[in-house]
Amino acid sequence: MVETGHVTMIRQMTYQPGERRAVAVETMTFHRLRELNDGGTQRADFHVLAVVDAGPGSVTVDFLRHPLRERSAVWIPPAAVHRWDDIAGVAGHVVLFVPTAPVTHAIRELVASPDLAAHWSVPDADWPFVDAARNHLLLEASAPPGDLSMQLPEILLSALIARLRPPHGGARSAHPVFRLFRSNVEAHFRQHHDAGYYARALGYAPRTLSRAVQQATGRTAKAYIVDRIVLEAKRLLAHDRLTPAACADRLGFPDASNFSVFFRNATGMRPGAWQATVTVG
Known part of the structure; x- marks a missing residue:
């Protein structure tokens, strides 16, 4: 799922050597990201969505550097070149998902938008809902293999994205x-x-x-x-x-x-x- 180039932390996390798994949504903490991050650039064919509980830190997405602060979010679309520049003091979670993972039409259209913001702050009034949606996704994503509710992570991913309300230029690009x-x-x-x-x-x-x-x-x-x-x-x-x-x-x-x-x-x-x-x- 990752283009050739630097060995990426995402590939190491998503697939074990010699194993291929059909996983639509995966999650990890920033602590795990720090363990896997080699400091180089990454370019994946899936989305990377981060919910930041605490900072400071920074990430560079397509050659623009963005500060990571408390109660903020990061969106890195497929094919974007990115680098986690400074995440030693960052706490939160990272969600990796394929473009087809969201289950609702509206969220799939949003995810497909080419002009989503790379970084934004979550309003205080929205944060409890974002936190609850994130925690429910983390719980279901950790369910044991063979669980009958395999689509729940995709449903909860859609709920998390809806609660995060990523800024985008959809109104301008609707022509x-x-x-x-x-x-x-x-x-x-x-x-x-x-x-x-x-x-x-x-x-x-x-x-x-x-x-x-x-x-x-x-x-x-x-x-x-x-x-x-x-x-x-x-x-x-x-x-x-x-x-x-x-x-x-x-x-x-x-x-x-x-x-x-x-x-x-x-x-x-x-x-x-x-x-x-x-x-x-």
């Missing part, structure tokens, strides 16, 4: 044209870098597509595509430690020089120089 565009970009950005391709593929005039993307994100369709490619490039450079040439090949550029110019125009740095600034365990 149907933008949602189609976003899905197509996610599926094809490695092969197609121009907005015209997506307009043709979706059957919309370029101006209609651009207007929908602008209304939803404040960016042009071209800028949205560039940002997505740059994010993936940074993930590959930082976590997979690909060379710029390998990165160019993976992202559909004709050669390393073309990719280097693209990356420098978008970030102000050449890919090799940017890679050298990233601290990797």
Whole structure:
């Protein structure tokens, strides 16, 4: 369930050597996370949701550092590059779950949102409900194998997410044209870098597509595509430690020089120089 790269604490926790288990939801304490954390970057194909009882600490998600404080939450979606930077003083729990684990339609749609906040504070009025939902999930997740109520962790995960109310831009991204565009970009950005391709593929005039993307994100369709490619490039450079040439090949550029110019125009740095600034365990 984990991409190649650094050996991750999540893989060690989720699977024992030589064993594969169909587990939709797993939990662990920050104490256990500290034991497994190697200090390097992680990139999983499942969600990582943390409920923080006490801090301070910090986590970096897709190259943005977030402070971990009392009564806060962290959401790391699949494929995001992240690193637990400073968790020696953090108490709480981490929930790992596959994208299909939530049982309600509304929560599954929320989980699929690409613009969930990476970190937020839980209001004091909400905390007792979050704490109760978390504790019930922990109890059911620890049930012995063979328990007949195997779907209860998924049900309680949905309740916990609902109580946490993760901030997201769902209202802004509800435009149907933008949602189609976003899905197509996610599926094809490695092969197609121009907005015209997506307009043709979706059957919309370029101006209609651009207007929908602008209304939803404040960016042009071209800028949205560039940002997505740059994010993936940074993930590959930082976590997979690909060379710029390998990165160019993976992202559909004709050669390393073309990719280097693209990356420098978008970030102000050449890919090799940017890679050298990233601290990797």
